[in-house]
Amino acid sequence: MLRISTASFLKRQFKRKNLRKLTKCDFSSSNQVPTQADVVVIGGGVAGCNLLYQLSKRGIQAVLLEQGKLTNGTTWHTDGLLWRLSRPSDVDITLLEASKNIYLGLEQDTGVDPGLVQHGGIFIARKDERLEEYKRLHTFAHYFDIDTQIISPSDAAKLSPILDPTKFIAALYSPQDGHIDPTMLCSSLVKGATKRGAQVIENCRLTNILTEPVANMRKITGIETSLGKIKTGCVVNSAGVWSRDVSLMLGLDIPLVPMKHAYIVTDSVPEVRSTPNIRDHDGNLYIKIQGDSINLGGYEINPEILKEVAQDFSFAQYELDMSIFEVHLERAKEICPIFNTIGIKSTVCGPESFTPDHKPLIGEDPKVLGLFYNCGYNSGGMQLSGGCAEQLAIWIATGGPEIQMFNLRHKKIQQTATNR
Ligand SMILES: Cc1cc2nc3c(=O)[nH]c(=O)nc-3n(C[C@H](O)[C@H](O)[C@H](O)COP(=O)(O)OP(=O)(O)OC[C@H]3O[C@@H](n4cnc5c(N)ncnc54)[C@H](O)[C@@H]3O)c2cc1C
Numbered sequence: 001m002l003r004i005s006t007a008s009f010l011k012r013q014f015k016r017k018n019l020r021k022l023t024k025c026d027f028s029s030s031n032q033v034p035t036q037a038d039v040v041v042i043g044g045g046v047a048g049c050n051l052l053y054q055l056s057k058r059g060i061q062a063v064l065l066e067q068g069k070l071t072n073g074t075t076w077h078t079d080g081l082l083w084r085l086s087r088p089s090d091v092d093i094t095l096l097e098a099s100k101n102i103y104l105g106l107e108q109d110t111g112v113d114p115g116l117v118q119h120g121g122i123f124i125a126r127k128d129e130r131l132e133e134y135k136r137l138h139t140f141a142h143y144f145d146i147d148t149q150i151i152s153p154s155d156a157a158k159l160s161p162i163l164d165p166t167k168f169i170a171a172l173y174s175p176q177d178g179h180i181d182p183t184m185l186c187s188s189l190v191k192g193a194t195k196r197g198a199q200v201i202e203n204c205r206l207t208n209i210l211t212e213p214v215a216n217m218r219k220i221t222g223i224e225t226s227l228g229k230i231k232t233g234c235v236v237n238s239a240g241v242w243s244r245d246v247s248l249m250l251g252l253d254i255p256l257v258p259m260k261h262a263y264i265v266t267d268s269v270p271e272v273r274s275t276p277n278i279r280d281h282d283g284n285l286y287i288k289i290q291g292d293s294i295n296l297g298g299y300e301i302n303p304e305i306l307k308e309v310a311q312d313f314s315f316a317q318y319e320l321d322m323s324i325f326e327v328h329l330e331r332a333k334e335i336c337p338i339f340n341t342i343g344i345k346s347t348v349c350g351p352e353s354f355t356p357d358h359k360p361l362i363g364e365d366p367k368v369l370g371l372f373y374n375c376g377y378n379s380g381g382m383q384l385s386g387g388c389a390e391q392l393a394i395w396i397a398t399g400g401p402e403i404q405m406f407n408l409r410h411k412k413i414q415q416t417a418t419n420r
Pocket of ligand 1: 262
């Protein structure tokens, strides 16, 4: 086994090819755009696929346009972690729980396994203040009927043999947390949508959004694409890190910034198979168990902000900058000594959207009727976009969501509109 130092890590980085397994969604794409659609969804990542599925379930005739192939943007990079208590607000927890329930029911509805794995999740508290927060989350969980337990470090180490129980004071264990495979999930969602009449068109770029004036606002009348025009009164911006480019077609700026986000994949550690994933908020880390490998990712205080992401960034990724990522390895070694010795099999570094308040942008634009947002997922698109898409589809169908989505909508989009 190789001990990880920055130097050896970088050496191996250059030697090894990236080993991320690349699978593509299995479905048939149309190569013609319809002349008219009730709703056009822009972007075939997990956010767009979730929305297409929810719209089709409500009998809304929707078409999804993807400039490349489904999942080729940020979605294919994902670690797919599904935590249900990772966002400490009642609305966010409702949305996270809704995502899990949607994913749980997908196979029965679509006949396609979405790749959901529920081996549980452990939140590690290194400090008293963190434990207080986890006790609060435990109470929240009780209210939402989410099974959780506050457990001792030694009990946590029994569940996850890589943890050093002397390095934290307690843990919050959620046995039904887990992760999901991005390609399998999108295949299942698209299957469910297309069997109800939705259309998916790959290799089709949105090039312009058409509007006409109404009172002191504008309303959507159609779009132009690389394959022709579509008449529609509703466009949903699910374009991930490209969402700002889409809104700028109408001169609208949105508070969404692409940044690099990454994780590393270790060599085989057979004893981790089927053990829970780990979240260490004090160390800004997450650990996902993928078969018998450990994926380690985190959130650094000096992330690399991207001015733009190329349109043809299809199934591509960035080389990991170890001088930025190193902090995660150092913090991980503190709670999991195995990171001192284990080797790295591959790295995954992709672009992800971030917003100033760490909440996605969901809802209708205050100045353009029929223009909706479904973007800005802050490294939580797998776990959040199921629930958000469900509410957004209800919103489009009935004029408003079923739950109070104020924090995800007005503040940011409206502020940006007011500032113009
Ligand atoms: C390394 C990494 C690890 C992650 N881990 C997790 C995790 O564990 N759990 C979790 O919940 N989330 C995680 N995330 C975040 C999650 O993967 C994203 O939030 C999610 O995939 C974003 O999906 P999306 O549909 O918004 O964007 P995308 O997947 O990027 O989809 C947008 C699509 O829009 C298309 N598009 C853009 N412009 C146009 C146009 N003009 N016309 C037509 N199509 C267009 C693009 O080609 C793209 O396919 C991770 C992200 C990264 C990078």
